[in-house]
Amino acid sequence: MTHSTSRRQMLSQGAALVGAASTGLLLPQSVLAQSGKIRVGFMLPYTGTYAQLGVAIENGVRMAINEQGGKLGGREIEWFKVDDESEPSKGIENANKLVQRDKVDVIIGTVHSGVQMGIHKVARDSGVLSLIPNAGVHAATRALCAPNVFRTSFSNSQPTMALGEAMVKRGHKKAVWITHKYAAGDEAFEGFRDSYTKAGGTIVKELGLPFPNVEFQALLTEIAALKPDAVACFFAGGAAAKFMKDFAAAGLKGKIALYGSGFLTEGVIEAAGPAAEGVMTTLHYADGLDTKRNKDFRLAYAKTFKMQPDVYAVQGYDTGLLLIQGANAVKGDLSQKPALYKAMEGAVIDSPRGKWTMSKAHNPVQDMYLREVVKGENKVLGIAAKALADSGAGCRL
Template sequence: MIDRRRLLSLGASAGAALACGPFIRPSYAQAGALKVGLLLPYSGTYAPLGEAITRGLELYVQSQGGKLGGRSISFVKVDDESAPPKATELTTKLIQSEKADVLIGTVHSGVAMAMVKIAREDGIPTIVPNAGADIITRAMCAPNVFRTSFANGQIGRATGDAMIKAGLKKAVTVTWKYAAGEEMVSGFKKSFTAGKGEVVKDITIAFPDVEFQSALAEIASLKPDCVYAFFSGGGALKFIKDYAAANLGIPLWGPGFLTDGVEAAAGPAGDGIKTVLHYVSDLDNAENQAFVKSFEAAYKIPPDVFAVQGWDAGQLLDAGVKAVGGDVAKRKELNAAMAAASFASPRGPFKLSAAHNPVQNFYLRELKGGKSVNLGLAAPAVADEAIGCKLS
């Protein structure tokens, strides 16, 4: 059962929309609001991420007067609870019972893979605003599936490039033993070793254990000149504090999710950690400045990378809906327009690869005084490898 659904209608009535568009004779499908199904976590550990994505998306729609491509928008919000066993049922209900025109979700990769499987079969235009499982835009790629976030391996590759540019040559990796960690490490190793770096040891810790002392002792004995680590949330905070307490004197690097969300809580223990991600809040571009200003005005907090990914899901959908004059029944044309979309994002230039994953800049950041500070471009226009994707 969908017991956490919230229905939000934005914008003016369809009648007003038609009055403003005399040059297009709308079909029946265009007569009402465009129904967008949101399958996101609104409870549990990932609830803040789901809320940030939703806020970014809603803010973009509001910035367009409550409409996308001339259509008013109705959101049907379903809490996926970050529970893969429920994903098939909830996705099916959004498509079949709620009659969603478009699907946007989600955060948890396990939920996303189940969602994408159904979306591929149904053909519903689908945008993934976070889940980074490589397979979504590799072997599971499809004409109707798009991503506005990242692939896990893509972030790892960008971080490896930045570490080579920093002159680092001998690394130890450490992460939880689960898919996201393994994909982040795999991407890192590809670029780091391609740049003549050496990975002397991969250390994995059972998920979600937070006892890091044995791993830290092993790192100390190996004496690398850097450590590449991927943890997130509370586990990341514990690792950061334990790492600082160990006083290893070895630079700590990782993908941006190592520090995002725990910057202030890390305190002095986090100072000096360098991370790489496709967004940092102080990027100096007009789109980001306007986005930060409007987000802070609306929600009284600064935006994060998840809000950006939600905003860009709105931008991508807008490009597709405009191209078909609001008639989302023209799925082939809608998908083609989204695949070809190119626009200014708060993160910088945005476009998609042939596999429908973002080709995007990655930025080097350093944690200082509880805030990630932009140190500049780490790797420009990075595309995922798209292994196994047959789109062209």
């Protein structure tokens, strides 16, 4: 056997084993990068309180990518999953499973802001591409922003930044604020305080209770005595449903207007029942958004997953759209980081929520809708804030 023949055989064997470690010395990095599968890791809650949210996000991501033939930049995908259990103390350990054990090219997660900070540390330390499909913790796109971290959802203060002017326009110039006392509640208050006072409103009192306490009676009695024009709040999930029911039971419904970040009524209108009627919120999405893009998305999602999509499914879908734009720009070679990041920074996402762009700090610049619960649905009254951006304070990219 001649040297040239053996070399040809060796190369042909190597080509047949593309992606295997044994071919690393034989093929250029660009060929390797485009031949193997892109490794995508989900770190989401699959058990516990937020399990439904995790499933909706994953469904949305997969749907977006399946619409593109199931590939990223022409490359097939290998999927990995870790249940983050919404447990902040396991955040770093779980993220490291995906990065160190599974060698993922990208992490998609998560819902809980506390867990997100664990992912964020691993992302900053390792340089792995990190896409945040929900958690609104400010630090991720403010003081601790990073070139490889992109959020497709919201910052915790964005929905409430749209509340202030809408409330004052409706004559509600004196308000009480109430929330659970934890990071998300504090950050949501920042958005409300800044927008409401700027619009000429006065915050009569800030009220809070420890998370996840839902004993609202004493605070509702205090609100009744204060007689504000309106109450603004940040609650989500079961606590939101109970707050609306207790607010009505205390005789405040119809006397004091109730407003909140959109998560007050997201996914809990049925649980709250008649108490939710008339409650007004601001959020970057509404089921009843009357656009062809949203209607087509909702129909396709319902057909595929046999359930109705919510804001979490939309955020997952948009995460998939952002990843597709980035991967297509580098023809599937995610190792071309400057070009990948540039494409994602310049992306215009044609979303069911409406088109949105990425801020310099890697957080969505997006419309916020004013919504009112009418006959069990979040009805869109209009745009409360156009192309609203988070401040990105402290971000240096």
